[in-house]
Amino acid sequence: AYRGDARREKFYMASEWAVEMLRALHTKVLSSIQNDATDDTLFYIPAFFSLLIALHDRASLECLAVTASAVVAHQSFRRNAGYDHFYLHGL
Numbered sequence: 001a002y003r004g005d006a007r008r009e010k011f012y013m014a015s016e017w018a019v020e021m022l023r024a025l026h027t028k029v030l031s032s033i034q035n036d037a038t039d040d041t042l043f044y045i046p047a048f049f050s051l052l053i054a055l056h057d058r059a060s061l062e063c064l065a066v067t068a069s070a071v072v073a074h075q076s077f078r079r080n081a082g083y084d085h086f087y088l089h090g091l
Helices: 006-031 050-055 058-074 075-079
Strands: none
Touching: 006 050, 050 058, 058 075
């Protein structure tokens, strides 16, 4: 379980099944990724944007903004306007 401030703990407890499902899918996707990205045609973004939005506190929204900026600035994202990128969406 998540251990932190009371609001986040309450969110985690209410959404534990979704968080655990995302965690399991994340682990599965990461285990199938190869290290050489030169010929890749699909890119996984290991970020949980929906959870950050659902938490909706200042730290989460700042993390969302920084992460989204970094993703769209990356060369591999710009190459095909992000159409070859995916992330896990839950909640």
